[in-house]
Amino acid sequence: MMRRMWPWLRMIVAVAILLVLVWRLGTGAFVDGLRLVDGPAVLAALGIGLLTTVFSVWRWRLLADRLGLPLPVLTAVADYYRALFLNAVLPAGVLGDAHRALRHGRSAGDVGRGVSAVVLERTAGQVVLVGAGVTALLVEPSLAATMVHSLMPGLAVLLGGLAAAGVLAAWVWRRTDAPRWRRAVTTALVDVRRGLLARDAWPGVLGLSAVVLLGYVAMFLVAARTAGSAAPIGRLVPLALLALLVMALPVNVGGWGPREAFSAVAFGAVGLGAPQGLTTAVVYGVLAFVASLPGAVVLLLRRGTRSADRVPAAEAPALGAEDGEVGAERFDQALEDGFPLARRSQ
Numbered sequence: 001m002m003r004r005m006w007p008w009l010r011m012i013v014a015v016a017i018l019l020v021l022v023w024r025l026g027t028g029a030f031v032d033g034l035r036l037v038d039g040p041a042v043l044a045a046l047g048i049g050l051l052t053t054v055f056s057v058w059r060w061r062l063l064a065d066r067l068g069l070p071l072p073v074l075t076a077v078a079d080y081y082r083a084l085f086l087n088a089v090l091p092a093g094v095l096g097d098a099h100r101a102l103r104h105g106r107s108a109g110d111v112g113r114g115v116s117a118v119v120l121e122r123t124a125g126q127v128v129l130v131g132a133g134v135t136a137l138l139v140e141p142s143l144a145a146t147m148v149h150s151l152m153p154g155l156a157v158l159l160g161g162l163a164a165a166g167v168l169a170a171w172v173w174r175r176t177d178a179p180r181w182r183r184a185v186t187t188a189l190v191d192v193r194r195g196l197l198a199r200d201a202w203p204g205v206l207g208l209s210a211v212v213l214l215g216y217v218a219m220f221l222v223a224a225r226t227a228g229s230a231a232p233i234g235r236l237v238p239l240a241l242l243a244l245l246v247m248a249l250p251v252n253v254g255g256w257g258p259r260e261a262f263s264a265v266a267f268g269a270v271g272l273g274a275p276q277g278l279t280t281a282v283v284y285g286v287l288a289f290v291a292s293l294p295g296a297v298v299l300l301l302r303r304g305t306r307s308a309d310r311v312p313a314a315e316a317p318a319l320g321a322e323d324g325e326v327g328a329e330r331f332d333q334a335l336e337d338g339f340p341l342a343r344r345s346q
Contacts, residue, residue, distance in 0.1 A: 020261075028275065029264075029275045029278035029279045029282065030278070030279075030282055032227070032279045032282075033227065033278070033279045033280075033281070033282025033283045033285075033286065034282065034286060036226050036227055036228070036279070036283060037226060037283060037286050037287065037290075038226070041222060041223075041226045041283070041287060042287070042290050044219075044222045044287075045219065045222070045287035045288070045290045045291045046290065046291060046293075046294075048215050048218055048219050048222070048291065049084075049215075049219075049288075049290070049291025049292065049294075050291075051211075051215050052212050052215035052216060052219075052291075053077065053080050053081060053084065053291075054077065055208050055211045055212050055215070056080060056121070056125070056208075056212050057073070057076045057077050057080050058208050059121055059124060059125075059204075059205055059208040059209060059212070060076060060080065060117065060118070060121040061073070061076055062201060062204050062205060062208070063117050063120045063121050063124070063201065063205065064104070064108075064114075064117040066198055066200075066201045067113045067116060067117050068110075068113065069104065069105075069108040069110060069113050069114060069117060070108055071104060071108070071117075075107075076104075078298045078302075079099075079100040079103060079104065079298075080100065081292070081294045081295035081298050082096065082099070082100070082295040082298040082299050082302075083096030083097050083099060083100040083295065084096060084291070084292040084295050085292040085293065085294075085295025085296050085298075085299060086099060086295065086299075087292075088255075088288070088289050088292045096295075097118055097122060098118075100118060101114050101115040101117070101118035101119070102114065102115070104117065104118070105117075124205045124206075124209050125209050125212060125213070126248060127209070128206065128209035128210055128213055129213060129241075129244060129245055129248065130245065132213060132241050132245075133241050133242055133244075133245035135241075136237070136238035136241040136242055137238075137242070139238055140238045140270075213241075213244075216240075216244055217237060217240045217241065217244070219284060219287055219288065219291070220236070220239075220240035220243065220244070220280070220284055221233060221236055221237075221240065222287065223280050223281075223283040223284035223287055224236050224240075224280045224283075226283050226287075227276065227279040227280040227282075227283045228276070228279070229272065229276055229280060231272055235270065235272075239263070239266050239267065239270070239277075242262065242266065243259050243262055243263050243266070243281065243284075246258045246259055246261075246262040247259045255285060255288060256285055259281050259284070259285070260278055260281040260282065260285075262281075263277035263278060263280055263281035264277045264278040264281070265277070267280070
């Protein structure tokens, strides 16, 4: 029940944050954020998006290889782009990553390991982002109070969600097979040791994650300049890192919500003006969506191939020897059948 409600709850929280910003700052900053995006900014977004996607795929393939799963380069790039697009347009914000995890696991013959590879890949990026965010706070101590002020609503929701998840996990643990849970935890720890913490893996993962983060920061700088900010890069980089960190809070939709609130408060706190911060965040959101648009092309092209190759329902039991494979197939089909853009392409 909670799992079904959570995507809608996070959407409500994100929309509420945006409505408060409109109430406090008006619609001008939002309108400017949409109006100011021009051709050079779009080209920069597509170029930076290509860079971050390629290096993210490299990180994904490195971890998948450590777990013993093959991952062809072109397939990985296409799957990653589609995941970015689905994350941007679907309410849950993570369905794209779930989709690529299940597809990869199914194609490699191990859905569990496929999911682990994606979880580790995303975790590596978040660890580097948190480290960079902490460094930014040390460089700009005045932002610490701003950070706490902006994150309090999100942290309250996050702590409440964690508490509910803990209660649910305890209930599930009592009602299900405890040894099965222990095996799952043990497997996850083994994957972390073999993938993320392996001596021949973590330096590469760290370096690739740093490059990806630099790409995101560069996108934020492009957004700030497009929004009309003339602040020095040294002043903008800490703001960019912390805005990216805020985007990791699980109360946003495609990154929208807390990012705009934090940017408005943080820009105002350092004397750059709250409207300027909000406009920068809106431009960043538009550019990030533009950078994910190649994923829409992938989605439409694969929609056409799946229409020709879809397995008749009568044959499904024969293909469903593995529960994970059946789940991946149903998830894959549900995403593509239920996605409005895919339906319009028919």
